[in-house]
Amino acid sequence: MSVLVDENTRVVVQGITGGEGKFHTGQMIEYGTNVVAGAVPGKGGQEIHGVPVYDTVDEAVRAEDADASVIFVPPAFAGDAIFEALDTDLDLAVAITEGVPTQDMARVKKRLSETDTRLIGPNCPGIITPGESKLGILPGNIFSPGSVGLVSRSGTLTYQVVDNLTNRDIGQTTAIGIGGDPIIGTDFIDALSAFEDDPETEVIVMCGEIGGEDEEEAAAYIAEHVDTPVVGFIAGRTAPPGKRMGHAGAIVSGSGTGTAESKIDALNEAGVPVGDTPEEVADSVEELL
Amino acid sequence: MKLHEYQAKQVFADAGIPTPDSALASDVDGVLEAAEEVGYPVAIKAQVQVGGRGKAGGIELVENADEAREAADRILGMDLKGIRVESVLVEGAVDFTDELYVGVTMDRAAGKPVAMVSTRGGVNIEEVAEEDPDAIARVHVDPSFGMHPYQARKAVYDAGVDQSIARDVAGVLSTLYDLWDAKDGADAEINPLMVTADDEVIAADAVMNIDEDALFRQPELAEMGDEAGGGDDLERKADEYGFDYVRLDGSVGIIGNGAGLVMTTLDLVDYYGGSPANFLDVGGGAKAERIANALDMVFSDDNVDSVVFNIFGGITRGDEVAKGINEALEQFDDIPKPVVVRLAGTNWEEGMEILNEELVTVEQTLEDAVQRSVEYADEVSA
Numbered sequence: 122m123s124v125l126v127d128e129n130t131r132v133v134v135q136g137i138t139g140g141e142g143k144f145h146t147g148q149m150i151e152y153g154t155n156v157v158a159g160a161v162p163g164k165g166g167q168e169i170h171g172v173p174v175y176d177t178v179d180e181a182v183r184a185e186d187a188d189a190s191v192i193f194v195p196p197a198f199a200g201d202a203i204f205e206a207l208d209t210d211l212d213l214a215v216a217i218t219e220g221v222p223t224q225d226m227a228r229v230k231k232r233l234s235e236t237d238t239r240l241i242g243p244n245c246p247g248i249i250t251p252g253e254s255k256l257g258i259l260p261g262n263i264f265s266p267g268s269v270g271l272v273s274r275s276g277t278l279t280y281q282v283v284d285n286l287t288n289r290d291i292g293q294t295t296a297i298g299i300g301g302d303p304i305i306g307t308d309f310i311d312a313l314s315a316f317e318d319d320p321e322t323e324v325i326v327m328c329g330e331i332g333g334e335d336e337e338e339a340a341a342y343i344a345e346h347v348d349t350p351v352v353g354f355i356a357g358r359t360a361p362p363g364k365r366m367g368h369a370g371a372i373v374s375g376s377g378t379g380t381a382e383s384k385i386d387a388l389n390e391a392g393v394p395v396g397d398t399p400e401e402v403a404d405s406v407e408e409l410l
Numbered sequence: 411m412k413l414h415e416y417q418a419k420q421v422f423a424d425a426g427i428p429t430p431d432s433a434l435a436s437d438v439d440g441v442l443e444a445a446e447e448v449g450y451p452v453a454i455k456a457q458v459q460v461g462g463r464g465k466a467g468g469i470e471l472v473e474n475a476d477e478a479r480e481a482a483d484r485i486l487g488m489d490l491k492g493i494r495v496e497s498v499l500v501e502g503a504v505d506f507t508d509e510l511y512v513g514v515t516m517d518r519a520a521g522k523p524v525a526m527v528s529t530r531g532g533v534n535i536e537e538v539a540e541e542d543p544d545a546i547a548r549v550h551v552d553p554s555f556g557m558h559p560y561q562a563r564k565a566v567y568d569a570g571v572d573q574s575i576a577r578d579v580a581g582v583l584s585t586l587y588d589l590w591d592a593k594d595g596a597d598a599e600i601n602p603l604m605v606t607a608d609d610e611v612i613a614a615d616a617v618m619n620i621d622e623d624a625l626f627r628q629p630e631l632a633e634m635g636d637e638a639g640g641g642d643d644l645e646r647k648a649d650e651y652g653f654d655y656v657r658l659d660g661s662v663g664i665i666g667n668g669a670g671l672v673m674t675t676l677d678l679v680d681y682y683g684g685s686p687a688n689f690l691d692v693g694g695g696a697k698a699e700r701i702a703n704a705l706d707m708v709f710s711d712d713n714v715d716s717v718v719f720n721i722f723g724g725i726t727r728g729d730e731v732a733k734g735i736n737e738a739l740e741q742f743d744d745i746p747k748p749v750v751v752r753l754a755g756t757n758w759e760e761g762m763e764i765l766n767e768e769l770v771t772v773e774q775t776l777e778d779a780v781q782r783s784v785e786y787a788d789e790v791s792a
Binding site for chain 1: 553756
């Protein structure tokens with residue numbers, strides 16, 4: 122049915138009074154997300170789209186019984202905002218902010234290991250359970266309910282692949298954009314494990330990219346622990362070594378690790394077909410359903 | 411953002427890491443003056459942001475003024491892997507008995523900083539890491555506590571550094587970690603850290619990469635970056651416009667939103683038999699002017715024979731994109747290169763209504779758009 126979020130998820134929006142926060146709170150509410158509070162220091166007492174704003178996340182969570190947070194806070198303050206979310210023991214925090222300093226994220230990652238909160242992001246489009254709830258900036262209209270679970274390091278690539286699926290009437294259980302930064306909360310393995318445990322998810326699509334070794338580790342995990350069929354896609358086959366391609370994580374080192382080839386090989390070895398194009402990904406999913 | 415060697419050395423020296431006497435020079439007279447001041451023998455080192463400067467002829471050791479003039483004449487203005495050498499660092503030569511490696515970086519897999527020491531300095535450390543990973547001692551650091559003194563000692567002893575200099579090397583590693591931490595380093599490295607006959611250690615090279623996302627809280631380093639320059643004209647232009655841009659050597663110009671989707675577009679150009687001329691990500695929420703700037707960038711590249719726009723709107727709106735494309739193209743009597751546009755996602759229908767279809771070729775799907783742009787490029791080169 123859904124992974125991590127559903128129609129009952131009660132959401133607080135950190136940074137709800139900012140441009141992005143305000144706009145996307147409107148979009149989320151329109152989609153059906155149960156946005157119950159906003160949190161912005163110094164803006165307590167206001168209302169945005171009919172949602173009450175509090176000065177602290179703690180206050181918002183206690184007053185409105187929230188269990189998840191979406192963070193639209195500028196990069197300089199985003200690390201602190203994530204810490205604030207973690208300190209209220211929310212089930213889920215989704216950090217949309219792009220450009221959070223890596224050292225801030227290393228400290229967040231350490232703190233995260235001491236809590237039970239799941240963090241998605243930063244620098245991600247968020248998470249959506251089609252027809253129920255979306256936390257983030259994903260365009261709701263391209264998604265449809267169904268049986269494919271999707272996890273991706275890239276936002277717009279998620280939209281592309283979902284579009285290829287939806288055009289064939291293949292719906293999704295949940296789609297998770299985990300973000301392209303070098304240090305993130307939820308990774309491929311966390312998402313794969315959540316989809317594996319979800320009885321409604323019949324096929325998992327995993328979209329990776331060059332840089333790091335997350336896809337290789339995910340491949341090893343799939344071979345050991347995932348029975349649900351997985352279809353892969355890897356962006357950046359043509360990227361030259363040593364160049365950073367947009368995402369902080371998307372850099373190919375000179376030594377052969379982190380390349381598209383090593384990721385595709387690892388996935389193939391784990392029995393995961395990897396499409397050459399998003400259309401081929403949809404072909405493989407269609408065959409498996 | 412990568413600092414020049416002379417800048418990184420200044421940062422290291424200010425923190426108390428021993429560095430050789432040196433001075434920066436940008437003409438032959440300046441080199442001679444600096445060499446006189448530092449005292450022969452000196453190393454003359456090209457200040458450009460490329461790896462393997464030494465092998466490429468960008469570093470020379472000279473004994474006297476005649477040799478210095480000759481070397482300065484040759485190195486200043488030379489083309490080093492595509493970048494013109496504008497200045498050199500004139501540095502006192504160090505008489506060394508050993509060369510070590512000391513470095514700090516973020517281990518993304520562990521999500522923690524890692525400090526490294528090796529007695530195999532003075533060579534390409536990536537090669538050492540591959541051939542003989544055990545030759546590099548590593549300690550992971552909890553970023554909320556910083557590096558404990560015992561961790562620096564552990565790395566140094568694990569690496570097999572000689573007792574006589576262990577304390578000094580541990581001191582350098584601690585200082586380097588603190589600097590890396592305080593300055594939002596991505597990587598900080600000394601290779602080689604030279605050991606003299608008198609058991610002194612001196613940083614003979616200095617590498618400092620700063621996390622660009624943290625430059626807002628490192629104003630002094632951000633200024634150094636402005637001086638550092640580097641890259642070609644197009645890359646500088648991309649910096650001014652604030653694009654993620656990488657120049658490649660193909661003929662299909664590529665503009666899109668979101669790194670993963672742009673990379674996928676590159677891959678598809680290759681898949682359909684073309685070759686990408688660049689990676690250009692306009693980022694999220696681009697307005698019309700930004701789109702026009704992106705087209706200006708790609709048109710400025712002589713290698714480009716055709717352009718493909720691939721926009722899948724989330725935060726980005728199709729109508730804004732269409733407006734930008736129209737604005738950029740309507741100023742030409744003749745469009746310099748054929749442009750193929752594919753719009754999807756947020757407000758794509760509004761975008762399609764606005765888009766001036768006399769100026770561009772419209773395709774509905776990613777695959778069709780890419781194939782069309784490859785065909786156009788082929789026609790131009792045929």
